[in-house]
Amino acid sequence: MSDEAPPARAARTAAVIPAAGRGVRLGPGAPKALRALNGTPMLIHAVRAMAASRAVSLVVVVAPPEGAAEVKNLLDAHALPERTDYLVVPGGETRQESVRLGLDALPDGITAVLVHDAARPLVPVDTVDAVIEAVRDGAVAVVPALPLADTVKQVEPRPGGEKGEPEPVVATPDRATLRAVQTPQGFDRDTLVRAHTTVTGSVTDDASMVEQLGEPVVVVPGHEEAFKVTRPLDLLLAEAVLARRRANDGF
Numbered sequence: 359m360s361d362e363a364p365p366a367r368a369a370r371t372a373a374v375i376p377a378a379g380r381g382v383r384l385g386p387g388a389p390k391a392l393r394a395l396n397g398t399p400m401l402i403h404a405v406r407a408m409a410a411s412r413a414v415s416l417v418v419v420v421a422p423p424e425g426a427a428e429v430k431n432l433l434d435a436h437a438l439p440e441r442t443d444y445l446v447v448p449g450g451e452t453r454q455e456s457v458r459l460g461l462d463a464l465p466d467g468i469t470a471v472l473v474h475d476a477a478r479p480l481v482p483v484d485t486v487d488a489v490i491e492a493v494r495d496g497a498v499a500v501v502p503a504l505p506l507a508d509t510v511k512q513v514e515p516r517p518g519g520e521k522g523e524p525e526p527v528v529a530t531p532d533r534a535t536l537r538a539v540q541t542p543q544g545f546d547r548d549t550l551v552r553a554h555t556t557v558t559g560s561v562t563d564d565a566s567m568v569e570q571l572g573e574p575v576v577v578v579p580g581h582e583e584a585f586k587v588t589r590p591l592d593l594l595l596a597e598a599v600l601a602r603r604r605a606n607d608g609f
């Protein structure tokens with residue numbers, strides 16, 4: 359019997375980018391992921407943000423089903439680092455379904471998976487690397503997150519939401535124990551696939567599916583530039599961040 363330690367499994371990391379949503383809250387126009395930020399589609403910024411990490415060898419983009427060919431052309435037309443492969447697959451009805459379709463396309467040999475919203479185009483590479491490192495250190499699910507600036511109220515929702523009638527407050531959770539979560543969320547591949555095959559019911563992020571399996575999920579520091587582009591004001595903020603980066607790069 360050999361007493362050599364078994365070889366450490368070489369961690370190969372892929373990023374799945376669900377980009378199949380319509381983004382109705384941004385107003386009318388192209389699917390959100392294809393809107394331009396400083397002349398470049400948001401999706402391309404998001405793909406580059408993942409490819410900026412040397413650990414990411416493959417990016418799987420989940421495209422609007424009717425727009426998969428257009429997305430493939432876009433990726434072909436925008437340079438990515440030599441070391442990064444990419445695939446485009448058509449998405450589904452819900453974000454969850456889109457992520458599952460992305461996971462189905464992963465080749466053998468990928469052991470760690472990032473799931474990153476196309477709607478967070480400006481996440482810095484240090485945040486991506488911090489998530490990957492925590493997965494490689496043994497965490498099965500890792501979420502970048504920030505403390506909340508606003509106090510949060512739990513309410514009894516009324517029809518019409520923000521524009522409807524006043525909503526009764528039920529509780530005020532202690533803000534110190536809350537975090538606003540971002541992406542990329544990082545996972546052990548097998549755990550995430552198990553979550554997507556066994557957990558049913560609608561969720562708003564992948565880590566909560568892993569929580570439902572009873573597996574531990576940890577939070578690492580997120581970044582203010584990893585914000586989600588949801589409303590028209592976010593487009594202005596994103597362009598301001600890009601302008602600041604360009605100015606800083608110039609000096």
Ligand code: C5P
Pocket residue numbers: 375376377378379380381390391420449450451452453454456457475476477
């Ligand atoms: O709607 P929301 O902003 O939460 O969407 C988060 C991400 O999920 C977006 O990048 C969006 O394109 C993606 N999505 C998807 N398939 C859907 C719905 C949303 O890939 N059916």
